[in-house]
Amino acid sequence: MGEWQQDPATFPQAVAVDLVVFTLREDGLRVLLVTRGVDPFLWRRALPGGFVGPDETLDAAAERELREETGLRQVEAHLEQLRSYGDPGRDPRTRVISVAYLALAPDLPDVTPGSDAASAAWVPIDQALAGGLAFDHDRVLADGLERARAKLEYSTLATAFCPEEFTVADLRGVYEAVWGTGLDPRNFHRKVTGTPGLLIDTGRTRSEGPGRPAALYRAGDAVGLNPPLIRD
């Protein structure tokens, strides 16, 4: 029989959203972490997050937290639900079910520390993966990274890391940073320029440092890569 037939059991519990926000810097992939200013896990790093309001959608709560934590009004970022974590005891205070979200954004500016003790920072991914995050956030971060890596294979998500206009090399840099591998520039170029609807040629070029100037593209309306780009 379904428990739906009984009254909802409303023991003390809370619902939160946690954010795995990735951005790309010159030196590689970074994730947004906050340093906790209160117990539990005082002074430990954690994923940004917060509780869901009584009349708030999960997506809306995630968007609100993203704006609050990055300090930006309009955040142009990809935001999608990752998965939920609800082990009893994951928060020592009370039962907390956390709905994790994955966000991908182009190079975002440093976060100005809030007025309170909690400071946010973009932490290189290797350092963040080393462990020691509060709650079960080590696992959440790992899951978020794996999701991002996997979605690059079969979706056009990589453009979410790029600014409005970008080059093929920029896009390749996304794959190399997120996957942590090297890709052949020629084969990658062939693949992405050959995928219909992925890139829109602006007609202009950009010259950075030495080398032939690269064509500038904007993201097309394609959402999937078919066949996918496979990593080893």
Place this chain on the structure above:
Amino acid sequence: MGEWQQDPATFPQAVAVDLVVFTLREDGLRVLLVTRGVDPFLWRRALPGGFVGPDETLDAAAERELREETGLRQVEAHLEQLRSYGDPGRDPRTRVISVAYLALAPDLPDVTPGSDAASAAWVPIDQALAGGLAFDHDRVLADGLERARAKLEYSTLATAFCPEEFTVADLRGVYEAVWGTGLDPRNFHRKVTGTPGLLIDTGRTRSEGPGRPAALYRAGDAVGLNPPLIRD
């Protein structure tokens, strides 16, 4: 600043698990639905589900519900978290965050109706997709089906629909039923027998009706299909 720093807001709310349980019958894919015996949505069909206990893991709650609803002690089924749904108002009684799970099982026996008014039944997928489910379960079911279809492409999940020993034709039947398409038996055979670690030859064969007997296999330890099987 992170809301983590404030006390968890514990307004009245509940956390539930809902199950999208698929099985395969002779005539195609079916999903487990219950008919509600109480308000809200009295007499409407719904996905089986129930509230998560105070000291219960989300996964444990899903497994418990799966056992309860199918009436089986040991359910050999694939069970994975799908995603969470938390729109305010999705349950008219109170705020309910539902963590949906996807379960895939080999042909399961009919469910003996419980002693109460809520009866469970394996409903053909077309009929279930036609709409009219309680809460937001139309959407949950659609998401679950899409997840199952997608995972068949790049994972060995199809074997979860098969009994201990199965033939290549059985496996192909899974793809055809879930995808709703026809596949070339010869190319499919080449693909699955050529994937290392996917099938373990038992050496025996099975003869059903006319036609050459088919080799019997068990599921190997491969988890991924590389390259994936793509659907149009």
Place this chain on the structure above:
DNA sequence: ACGGGTTATCGTCATAATGACGAGAACAAA
């Protein structure tokens, strides 16, 4: 027993996609 229907399995062939890598184009810097 024997031939026809059916399904499983193996092969063939053209096409598509990929990995590896050569080579020219177009720039900056020495």
Place this chain on the structure above:
DNA sequence: TTTGTTCTCGTCATTATGACGATAACCCGT
């Protein structure tokens, strides 16, 4: 002008796929 760098286009062998022919090994009806 020469050198070095990056972008872009091409070539070629290998692999995977879709389409489909052909054989193997069973059922059944006569």
